[in-house]
Amino acid sequence: MSEIALENLGKSFGDFTALADMNLTIANGEFMALLGPSGCGKSTTMNMIAGMLRPSSGTIKFNGLDVVDVPMAKRGVGFVFQNYAIFTHMSVRENLAYGLRAQGVRAGEMTKRVQAFAELLQLEPMLDRPAAGLSVNILQRLAIGRSAILEPAIFLLDEPLSNVDAAFRAVMRSELKSLQGQFGQTMVYVTHDQLEAMTMADRIAVMDHGKLLQVGTPLEIYNNPADTFVARFIGAPGMNILNGRLTQQADTVAVDLPGLGSVALPPALQAAAARLTTPDVLVGFRPEQINAAKAGLTMHVGFVERIGARTIVHMEQGAASAKAVLLSEVETPKARKDWTFAVPDDAIRLLDPVTGQALVGRPN
Amino acid sequence: MTEVTTLMPATKKAETQANSAARLGLWLTLPAQLLVLFIALFPILMQVYISLTDWSPLDGIPWWRAYELWIGLLNYTDLMADSRFWGALWRTLFVMLVCVPVQFLLGLGLAVLFVDDFRGKRVLYSTLLVPMMVVPAVAGYMFFMLFQSGGPVNDLLSFFTSEPVRIAWLSDPDLALIAVMVADIWQWTPLMFLILLAGMISVPQDQQMAAILLGASWWRRFFTIVLPRMKSIIIIALAIRVIEIFKIFDTLFIMTGGGPGVATETISVYIYKVTQQELIWSYVAAIALAILIVLSVVSVFAIKRMQRGQDG
Ligand SMILES: Nc1ncnc2c1ncn2[C@@H]1O[C@H](COP(=O)(O)OP(=O)(O)OP(=O)(O)O)[C@@H](O)[C@H]1O
Numbered sequence: 001m002s003e004i005a006l007e008n009l010g011k012s013f014g015d016f017t018a019l020a021d022m023n024l025t026i027a028n029g030e031f032m033a034l035l036g037p038s039g040c041g042k043s044t045t046m047n048m049i050a051g052m053l054r055p056s057s058g059t060i061k062f063n064g065l066d067v068v069d070v071p072m073a074k075r076g077v078g079f080v081f082q083n084y085a086i087f088t089h090m091s092v093r094e095n096l097a098y099g100l101r102a103q104g105v106r107a108g109e110m111t112k113r114v115q116a117f118a119e120l121l122q123l124e125p126m127l128d129r130p131a132a133g134l135s136v137n138i139l140q141r142l143a144i145g146r147s148a149i150l151e152p153a154i155f156l157l158d159e160p161l162s163n164v165d166a167a168f169r170a171v172m173r174s175e176l177k178s179l180q181g182q183f184g185q186t187m188v189y190v191t192h193d194q195l196e197a198m199t200m201a202d203r204i205a206v207m208d209h210g211k212l213l214q215v216g217t218p219l220e221i222y223n224n225p226a227d228t229f230v231a232r233f234i235g236a237p238g239m240n241i242l243n244g245r246l247t248q249q250a251d252t253v254a255v256d257l258p259g260l261g262s263v264a265l266p267p268a269l270q271a272a273a274a275r276l277t278t279p280d281v282l283v284g285f286r287p288e289q290i291n292a293a294k295a296g297l298t299m300h301v302g303f304v305e306r307i308g309a310r311t312i313v314h315m316e317q318g319a320a321s322a323k324a325v326l327l328s329e330v331e332t333p334k335a336r337k338d339w340t341f342a343v344p345d346d347a348i349r350l351l352d353p354v355t356g357q358a359l360v361g362r363p364n
Numbered sequence: 365m366t367e368v369t370t371l372m373p374a375t376k377k378a379e380t381q382a383n384s385a386a387r388l389g390l391w392l393t394l395p396a397q398l399l400v401l402f403i404a405l406f407p408i409l410m411q412v413y414i415s416l417t418d419w420s421p422l423d424g425i426p427w428w429r430a431y432e433l434w435i436g437l438l439n440y441t442d443l444m445a446d447s448r449f450w451g452a453l454w455r456t457l458f459v460m461l462v463c464v465p466v467q468f469l470l471g472l473g474l475a476v477l478f479v480d481d482f483r484g485k486r487v488l489y490s491t492l493l494v495p496m497m498v499v500p501a502v503a504g505y506m507f508f509m510l511f512q513s514g515g516p517v518n519d520l521l522s523f524f525t526s527e528p529v530r531i532a533w534l535s536d537p538d539l540a541l542i543a544v545m546v547a548d549i550w551q552w553t554p555l556m557f558l559i560l561l562a563g564m565i566s567v568p569q570d571q572q573m574a575a576i577l578l579g580a581s582w583w584r585r586f587f588t589i590v591l592p593r594m595k596s597i598i599i600i601a602l603a604i605r606v607i608e609i610f611k612i613f614d615t616l617f618i619m620t621g622g623g624p625g626v627a628t629e630t631i632s633v634y635i636y637k638v639t640q641q642e643l644i645w646s647y648v649a650a651i652a653l654a655i656l657i658v659l660s661v662v663s664v665f666a667i668k669r670m671q672r673g674q675d676g
Pocket residue numbers: 013016018036037038039040041042043044045192
């Protein structure tokens with residue numbers, strides 16, 4: 001059981017900064033997802049936690065102890081590689097037993113543990129098959145089993161499911177979750193698939209360009225993104241962000257969206273809006289929170305995408321574009337027509353147009 | 365059903381067409397193939413032919429009329445009883461059994477050092493490869509000088525034992541072979557090193573990382589990951605050196621000329637002497653064939669092992 005603390009962690013390769021000033025504390029037994037687009041420094045972070053890379057700056061602490069100078073073999077970290085790094089010249093059994101053997105576990109105990117894990121991960125039928133030539137799905141389980149069998153206090157997984165098919169991914173999501181429930185390791189899980197992060201993680205750390213942008217529970221991140229990147233990255237499709245101008249109406253502030261109409265601000269955002277020095281502001285709202293209405297905002301419907309249970313409406317108005325996700329067919333507007341919809345007050349988010357940061361005073 | 369029945373003859377037809385196209389191709393390339401086969405096999409077939417006769421260029425008849433001197437397998441039965449041949453073969457095997465393992469272990473050790481980065485690696489790397497580039501005849505002269513009784517090797521030994529050492533390395537029947545083997549090891553360890561380093565570099569880095577993270581020590585990783593994954597390349601390196609040892613000639617001949625007596629006479633030196641000094645060409649052909657057969661068996665064995673290694 002371990003708590004991981006990253007303090008001002010940074011890594012540069014020559015002139016290139018792969019990770020800058022990362023501060024993140026991962027609680028004991030927590031399932032933390034590192035989420036971000038390709039090349040944002042997720043693997044770099046993981047490799048530093050595991051000890052494969054030395055930080056250029058900052059420290060890493062396990063349970064309050066600085067481990068930067070602890071060699072990776074001594075950190076007690078389980079690691080599942082993106083490409084699995086299975087020992088293909090060995091059998092499945094030898095792969096599973098490798099760590100136990102290296103740590104000098106007695107033969108009897110070893111056989112028992114290997115058997116137990118083979119059953120847990122449904123690897124039993126192929127225990128004595130050579131690992132070379134097994135399907136990706138099996139290699140994937142084997143890679144997890146090979147590390148998990150040592151019951152490490154910290155378990156790091158670098159995009160473990162990115163190479164497997166969608167159906168198997170769904171199965172593994174729940175299996176990984178139950179594996180963690182069983183052993184209670186502190187898990188750090190790298191992914192660029194937000195569905196994986198949202199469904200499995202206790203908390204998500206969203207990264208971009210070597211920076212940590214936001215840490216929070218999946219719902220916090222979904223409901224209150226910290227900036228425009230997180231707002232657009234989380235959700236499928238992401239949050240609509242439109243340019244607006246604050247207008248004073250009697251004693252309340254509203255936002256005028258040029259060409260679309262205007263929305264009232266919820267009380268919680270009034271104060272935040274008042275702190276802005278210019279009237280320009282970014283207005284954000286989730287496509288799922290749009291409803292058809294008699295009055296509200298009006299946009300031109302470009303095309304309508306029907307994907308089973310949901311319908312995605314693509315809309316434009318001047319330079320602005322937005323999407324709506326509707327659940328009922330009755331509400332769905334016609335393509336190439338104007339459509340009027342409403343956004344509930346509490347769905348409105350304001351962001352600073354200069355910094356891209358969300359304006360605090362978030363309503364819930 | 366109708367679809368199937370109409371389809372069947374169509375595919376059959378296509379098959380026969382493909383077959384006849386293939387046969388036409390065979391006919392068209394046949395002359396070239398025969399030529400290649402002839403070029404590859406002619407010297408060997410000629411040797412087989414000559415080795416069954418008592419022909420020598422001094423007999424005054426062209427080689428193709430050697431059948432007039434037909435002696436059947438007599439050369440081979442002579443060979444079986446030729447103690448100088450067996451002595452040379454045994455000496456060659458001895459050199460092989462000493463030099464190849466030593467070169468392998470040194471090469472492997474160097475590869476282990478050079479697979480990681482360290483300061484001055486590039487310079488040292490180039491330096492280490494120099495012996496391999498030296499023309500074997502030149503290497504022969506170098507070691508001939510080094511092992512003179514007043515040469516640097518003895519000087520070095522004198523320095524360490526602090527009493528004058530005057531060993532006549534190259535004229536002592538027991539020591540000459542050692543000197544020759546030292547020269548071979550000096551010259552050919554770099555090749556072993558080069559091949560093994562290439563193999564070691566190609567062992568996937570992430571597998572080694574995975575092994576470290578699972579708690580494996582350096583030795584465990586070396587024996588369970590690195591070496592097994594280098595299996596094919598190791599077999600290639602060993603096979604190359606084994607075959608080369610059978611051909612060992614220039615360096616050795618310049619250092620000792622096969623002597624003193626026959627103390628350093630290996631197969632190649634023996635064949636050279638029989639050809640040049642005794643001019644029994646048909647007998648030489650028999651020896652050469654015998655060696656070819658031995659080497660072929662060794663190579664086939666090595667390749668079989670290698671294929672099995674890759675499957676497993
Ligand atoms: N050894 C290295 N030398 C130079 N640049 C590197 C090195 N390792 C990573 N980088 C760079 O650092 C950045 C972050 O890489 P990293 O592997 O952490 O990305 P990632 O978030 O894991 O992406 P992906 O989802 O593609 O795996 C990338 O732009 C990459 O090119």
